[in-house]
Amino acid sequence: MNPVVHAIRRPLATPPAPVSPFPYNPGSLLSVLDLSVDGVSQLLRRAAELENEDPLVRDRILAKRRIALLFYESSTRTRTSFELACKALGADTTLVSSLSSSIEKGESLKDTGLTLRALGAEAIILRHNSSGAAWLLEESTRLPVVNAGDGMHEHPTQALLDLRTILSHLRPGIGEVDEKTLAGVTVMIVGDILHSRVARSNMLLLPRLGARVLLCGPKELLPEQAARSSPGIEIERDFDAALQQSQVVMMLRIQAERLAGLQLDLDEYKASYQLTGQRLAAHAPTSIVLHPGPIIRGMEITAGVADGVQSAILEQVHNGVAIRMAVMERALLESDKGGRA
Ligand code: CP
Numbered sequence: 001m002n003p004v005v006h007a008i009r010r011p012l013a014t015p016p017a018p019v020s021p022f023p024y025n026p027g028s029l030l031s032v033l034d035l036s037v038d039g040v041s042q043l044l045r046r047a048a049e050l051e052n053e054d055p056l057v058r059d060r061i062l063a064k065r066r067i068a069l070l071f072y073e074s075s076t077r078t079r080t081s082f083e084l085a086c087k088a089l090g091a092d093t094t095l096v097s098s099l100s101s102s103i104e105k106g107e108s109l110k111d112t113g114l115t116l117r118a119l120g121a122e123a124i125i126l127r128h129n130s131s132g133a134a135w136l137l138e139e140s141t142r143l144p145v146v147n148a149g150d151g152m153h154e155h156p157t158q159a160l161l162d163l164r165t166i167l168s169h170l171r172p173g174i175g176e177v178d179e180k181t182l183a184g185v186t187v188m189i190v191g192d193i194l195h196s197r198v199a200r201s202n203m204l205l206l207p208r209l210g211a212r213v214l215l216c217g218p219k220e221l222l223p224e225q226a227a228r229s230s231p232g233i234e235i236e237r238d239f240d241a242a243l244q245q246s247q248v249v250m251m252l253r254i255q256a257e258r259l260a261g262l263q264l265d266l267d268e269y270k271a272s273y274q275l276t277g278q279r280l281a282a283h284a285p286t287s288i289v290l291h292p293g294p295i296i297r298g299m300e301i302t303a304g305v306a307d308g309v310q311s312a313i314l315e316q317v318h319n320g321v322a323i324r325m326a327v328m329e330r331a332l333l334e335s336d337k338g339g340r341a
Contacts, residue, residue, distance in 0.1 A: 022135055027123065027144030027335030029327055030134045032156045032205040040205070041176045044164060046329065047322040048175060055088070058325075063090035065332055068121040070112065070137075071148070072098040072128045077293050078148045078157070081320035082125050086328055088321070094121075109133060110140040117141050123331045126150070131197075144331040152195050157327055158292050159201035161319040163209070165312050166248055168319075169288045182211035188242045190216045191252035191273060191300050193226055198292040199252060200229075207232025216242040217273060220262060221254070239273050243283035250290040251275050251301050270299065277304045288312045 023030050035043070050058060067086045071079055079095070086093045096116065098104065103112060109128070116124060123144040126134050131151030138145040149155040167174060170185055187206055193199045193215055203226075206213050213233045215226055227235045236242040243249065254264065275289065289301075289311045297303045306313060 022138065023145075024138055024142050025144045025335050026337065027331035027333070028134075028138050028146065029156050029331065030138060030145065030147045031154050032159050032201050034156070037177065037179055037208055040160070040163070040209075041178070043160060043323065043326045043330065044167070044177060045175050046326040047164065047319075050089075050325040050329070051322040058088055059090040061089045061329055062086065062332055065089075065091045065122050066120045067091045067093050067123045067125065067328065067332075068116045069093060069095045069125045069148075070116065070127070071095065072103065072109075072126075072133075073149070075127055075148070077317050077320060078127060078155075081317070082146075082148060082157075082324050082328070085321050085324035088325055089329060091328070091332075109137055113137045113141040113143070117143055123328070123335065125328075144335040146327060146331055149197055151197065152200075153197050154201045154204075155197040155292075156201050156205075157320070157324055158198050159205045160327070161316055161323040162198075162202055162250070162290060162292070163205060164319045164323055165290060165316045166288070168315070169312060170247060177209050179208065180210045182206060182209040185210070185248065186212045186214055186246045187248040187250060188214040188216055188236075188246040189250045189252065190239065190242070190275070192221045192254045193217055193252065194221050194223060195255040196252050199250075202250065203230050203233055214242050214246060218264075218269065220264060240279065240283050243279065243287070246284060247287050248290060249275065249280075249284055249287050250292075251295075252292070253294060253296055253300060266299070273300065275301045275305050277302060277308065280305055280308075280310060284310075286310075290316055293317065 023034055069079060069082060083093050113124060124137060125146045125148050126137055127148040128150050131153035133150045134145050134147035147154055147156055171181060189199050189202060203213055207230055215222055215235045216237060216239055227233050287310060289305060291301060291313045295301055295306055297306060305311060
């Protein structure tokens with residue numbers, strides 16, 4: 001007979017997660033989670049102040065500071081608005097693109113970052129096709145790094161400019177936000193949520209201000225576990241039912257470059273999830289329509305809706321400059337003050 005072995009019983013408690021060392025540089029913005037609600041509020045307030053500032057005064061805020069834009073992926077809105085924002089504050093900018101630099105010859109992200117730092121860059125704005133690239137660059141350079149979109153992960157300044165657009169319609173005149181500012185507001189995000197860094201940053205930001213976020217899309221592009229990514233997130237697969245509940249309708253492009261072999265029946269997709277004028281008039285006649293761009297007219301959204309009175313898509317683009325001025329001012333000034341790095 002085997003001797004009885006008494007197992008040592010330990011409580012099944014999960015050990016606390018280690019505190020993330022990121023960001024190393026207090027000026028960095030890698031994720032919307034780097035900002036407290038108060039930090040979000042300060043950025044929104046500063047964006048409004050900078051937008052209304054005399055251009056000749058604004059021009060001195062970052063006069064002659066050197067900022068590199070490091071872009072491994074195409075961009076129209078983000079790249080242009082960051083560049084205009086930096087220049088509006090008087091900074092010197094340089095663009096390094098993967099298609100016209102030694103990145104094409106195989107130079108790594110780390111070596112590219114160290115090279116930019118050796119050339120005098122004081123901050124780097126990074127767009128990269130790999131999730132987490134901004135963290136790697138920050139760790140390598142210890143410069144303030146601003147994440148302008150990393151793979152399928154995050155796009156924090158897009159979420160901030162989306163928030164500014166939502167507030168201007170639903171909470172006009174408010175200059176500050178807190179945990180209850182968006183109480184009672186439902187923001188629906190529709191389409192390719194799985195591959196969307198815009199969706200992820202909004203899902204991490206909007207519920208912290210009290211909003212309910214309703215995700216809508218087919219199972220291939222919206223897995224069930226998305227509802228567990230943050231409190232305040234729900235899934236409603238019926239597009240019309242979701243529209244009826246939403247004050248804000250955020251449409252997303254299908255990210256063909258990230259589908260990795262996933263086959264979608266596009267006619268079926270359009271029948272179920274395309275935002276048409278008829279659908280909007282029937283189910284959400286007073287909601288605002290957002291889209292981070294680029295929009296694919298005739299796919300996720302019709303031209304009539306994109307150009308229609310409920311569309312705030314170009315307001316989003318416009319808000320990008322003010323938000324990015326505030327983010328870049330924070331990047332350099334907080335970095336100057338020092339801290340974790
Ligand atoms: N919204 C957005 O990131 O657009 P771009 O890819 O044009 O920068």
